[in-house]
Amino acid sequence: MKKHSIATYYVVLCLTVVGCSIKNKIPKINNELLKSVEQVPQKISVLKRDSTNSYFGIKGDIIYSDKVYPPKDSKYDEKLGTYNSSSESEALASKNAVLSCFSKERYQELVNLKAAVLMHIYTDEKGIIKEVVLITTNNNKHFTDNEMVQMINKMKGMKITIPPAFINFSYFECHQVVWFK
Amino acid sequence: MKNMNKVSIVLVILLYLSLNSYACLPETVDEWIAWAEENDVNCNVYTSAEDFFDNASSYVIDEVLFSLSQTETGIDDMIEFTGICDDGTNTYNESACDEAVALSPTDSGDPCDGGSYLYNVDDCNEQTGETEDLQYDQDACNPWNADYDPDYCSSLCDGGSDNYNEIGCELSNCIDGSPNYSDEECNASSCSSWSPNYDEAYCSSLCDEGSNNYDEVSCEVSNCIDDSPNYSDEECNASSCNSWSPNYDAEYCASLCNQNSENYDLMGCYISKSSINIQSLSEVEKSLLKMVLEQMEKNCYFSSLMDNITNVNIEMLASKSTPTYDPTTNTITFDVDADINVHSYAAELFHAFQQQLTGIPLEIYNNKTDCTGSSNIEFEEHLSQIVEGVLTGSYDYFITIGSGLEGVDTWVFNLIVNNNGKFPTSFTLAQRNEYLYYVTQFQQAHLGSHYGCPVDASMSEPTSIFAVISNSNCL
Numbered sequence: 001m002k003k004h005s006i007a008t009y010y011v012v013l014c015l016t017v018v019g020c021s022i023k024n025k026i027p028k029i030n031n032e033l034l035k036s037v038e039q040v041p042q043k044i045s046v047l048k049r050d051s052t053n054s055y056f057g058i059k060g061d062i063i064y065s066d067k068v069y070p071p072k073d074s075k076y077d078e079k080l081g082t083y084n085s086s087s088e089s090e091a092l093a094s095k096n097a098v099l100s101c102f103s104k105e106r107y108q109e110l111v112n113l114k115a116a117v118l119m120h121i122y123t124d125e126k127g128i129i130k131e132v133v134l135i136t137t138n139n140n141k142h143f144t145d146n147e148m149v150q151m152i153n154k155m156k157g158m159k160i161t162i163p164p165a166f167i168n169f170s171y172f173e174c175h176q177v178v179w180f181k
Numbered sequence: 182m183k184n185m186n187k188v189s190i191v192l193v194i195l196l197y198l199s200l201n202s203y204a205c206l207p208e209t210v211d212e213w214i215a216w217a218e219e220n221d222v223n224c225n226v227y228t229s230a231e232d233f234f235d236n237a238s239s240y241v242i243d244e245v246l247f248s249l250s251q252t253e254t255g256i257d258d259m260i261e262f263t264g265i266c267d268d269g270t271n272t273y274n275e276s277a278c279d280e281a282v283a284l285s286p287t288d289s290g291d292p293c294d295g296g297s298y299l300y301n302v303d304d305c306n307e308q309t310g311e312t313e314d315l316q317y318d319q320d321a322c323n324p325w326n327a328d329y330d331p332d333y334c335s336s337l338c339d340g341g342s343d344n345y346n347e348i349g350c351e352l353s354n355c356i357d358g359s360p361n362y363s364d365e366e367c368n369a370s371s372c373s374s375w376s377p378n379y380d381e382a383y384c385s386s387l388c389d390e391g392s393n394n395y396d397e398v399s400c401e402v403s404n405c406i407d408d409s410p411n412y413s414d415e416e417c418n419a420s421s422c423n424s425w426s427p428n429y430d431a432e433y434c435a436s437l438c439n440q441n442s443e444n445y446d447l448m449g450c451y452i453s454k455s456s457i458n459i460q461s462l463s464e465v466e467k468s469l470l471k472m473v474l475e476q477m478e479k480n481c482y483f484s485s486l487m488d489n490i491t492n493v494n495i496e497m498l499a500s501k502s503t504p505t506y507d508p509t510t511n512t513i514t515f516d517v518d519a520d521i522n523v524h525s526y527a528a529e530l531f532h533a534f535q536q537q538l539t540g541i542p543l544e545i546y547n548n549k550t551d552c553t554g555s556s557n558i559e560f561e562e563h564l565s566q567i568v569e570g571v572l573t574g575s576y577d578y579f580i581t582i583g584s585g586l587e588g589v590d591t592w593v594f595n596l597i598v599n600n601n602g603k604f605p606t607s608f609t610l611a612q613r614n615e616y617l618y619y620v621t622q623f624q625q626a627h628l629g630s631h632y633g634c635p636v637d638a639s640m641s642e643p644t645s646i647f648a649v650i651s652n653s654n655c656l
Contacts, residue, residue, distance in 0.1 A: 050588075052595055114602050118571070118594045135591055137598050175590050177571050181602070 042153070044145040053135045055120075056148050061131040061156070064122040069173040070166070090160055091176065094121075094129075097154040098178045101147060110180035115142040117151065123172045127160045130171075458494045466497060469521040476523050482569040483527055485653030486534060493533045506532040508541065524566070531565045532558070535645045554637035556624035561643045563623070567593055568604055568646055572655045585626025589619050604655070606647045613641040 047057045047065065057065065098117065099107065120133040132152045136143050143151075162172045459467055477483035494512040504525040505514050513529040515521055535541055535558060542554075563586060571593045592615065597604050608616060620636050627633035 053591060114598075116594070116598060118591060135594065175570070177594060179602075 042149050044148045044152075047133060056134040056136070057131060058149065058152055061152070063130055064171045064173065065120060065131055065133050069171075071170050090158075094119075094155055094158060094160075094176060095178050097158060098151050101150040101154055107180065110142065113138070113142050113180070115180045116177060117143070118177050119151075119155065119175065121155065121160070121174050121176060123160055123162070123174075125162075125167075125170055125172070127162045127172060129155050129158050129160065132156065457490070458492070461494075461496045463497075466515075466518060466521060469518055470495065470526070473521060473523050473526050477527065480569065480573050481653050481655035482572055482649060483523070485649050485655070486527065486530055489649065489652055490530060490534050490537065493530065504529050506530075506536075508532075508536045511536070527569070528562055528566065531562050531645065531649075534649070535561065538645050538648055552631055552634035554640055555631045555634035556627070557620055557637050557640040559632045560620045560623040561645060564589065564593070564619075564643055565646050565649070568650075571597060572604060585623035586619075587622070592619065604646070604650045606651050608642050616643065617641050 042058050042060065044056050045059045047055045047059070047062070049055070098119075102110065114137070116137050118135040120135070121129055122131045122133075123129050132155045134143075134148055134151065136148070160172070160174065166172050459470060462470065474487070477487060492511060494510065496512055496514055497516075497518075498514045499516060503516060504520045506512070506529040507514065511533065513526070513533060515525070541558060567586070567590050571590060593604070596612070605612070617636065617638060620640075624633050624636050
């Protein structure tokens, strides 16, 4: 009886495989794609704390944010203590990416709370945002974990034009604040 | 034997399930959408199914975006993924998105280059309250957006474009409807030349309350708008500036309306309000400076800085290595045209304001005897840029590099957050100590240069920043 059951499973299995193969004629299966489907949901983590703030990020993203900027052994003009770029469209794009994480009702709620988020943005040498660290208002009670994950993921992959003074660095760091007002 | 049978059964079931889930990929577009949604996969730009299978592993994104279309040319071409970039003019531009191809499997977000953007149907639906799946319509433009300003024109005269916040516009672009978005020339009337007799108070009254019944003769005498003004008695300032937006700035918008309606001389206005002397600049240099001034005028902090500065000379001098401010002549000097940008101009203008406000001893600048306090002055200038960046985060990125400014932006952020959304106009004792801590950190990082001169502990507040903030309408 058990042998019959096993045999039945094998028959069903083979028929299914053959049927699907014929039906779809998929030339190849991309295992990497399938891995992406199975990925574990991302979780926000406290990367570090100081006397005033907690710094939130996604642990799996951490590449640059625990390093000193500019990268050690980099040549840079010391007068460039700060540098405000004029890439207004990119700043607006990133701001809108953050705002798009919220419904209009939720946005208004955050306005009433006078919420804000300070973002430490890290890009690779080409200006592609790779990781974002968030510092938020009210001891981090204004935003849910899921909202912080969304904000970070919205930013990642966007491109920032690196100012000429910084193009030779192995990565680039800039900061931006989004006020809900 | 019994155990072997159990193991076999388990293996068969697992194999069965895995092969089914791996092999039976969706066939139709609807199935693809459902599959992607169910598996929380974000589609990307692919020109064919083959392209998708070859490259999709590079794009592991957490949401389903996109429009899909189906062709009937065969399995490999069964599904065509198309994308729309945010330039508002085309569908997916493969070359523009080359950067994204290099993304690792953990990357997500916008794969397009140069500000291109993937439209997120789900989020837009959340914003607009729509529940049905709407496809992106690049021609439709929903006016709701944090920065959307339908009245915007990039220039007040000589023609500009109205492509204000195109990205933001398209982000909100999920509802089919009006107004249709276009990038048309606006404010085509010619700009008039600056006049030294410009009277801002007088000119601003010309278009008050929808009427321009001004004294034409007086205006021509004061030469406030144009050498040969083409004035009429038509109603001006009739257009409404009202548009709901969280960032709507009524004062700025109203000023644009006033200026637009009377061929307003923007450059003359800025030069007049800043009391800067640019006579030695070439036309190209004046044009560059005009762009800088236009950008700064839109920024509440820089606008206040310009409002409060007087009698500063602007000139070019090739021998200078970097933009500098000379307090003896009250002159900002640029070395090359490329230095005429917001960052450099704002930095030197702030030094001019420091000198104007506090009368900084020239010895500090000359660095010949005792330069104590130079680090305080330079730190405050750097802090000014950071305060501007934090206050007006929607305008600029600001960058802090490791030259003794670590943590300053977070400190400024906390100062504002803990002061009901405003930067303080005076410091408590604790804040003064914190300020001196950061001044010292900055000074220590620059030992050997005049940034590293001894700290003057009596300069324990950023008084010039306080003055700029007090006179601004920031936040």
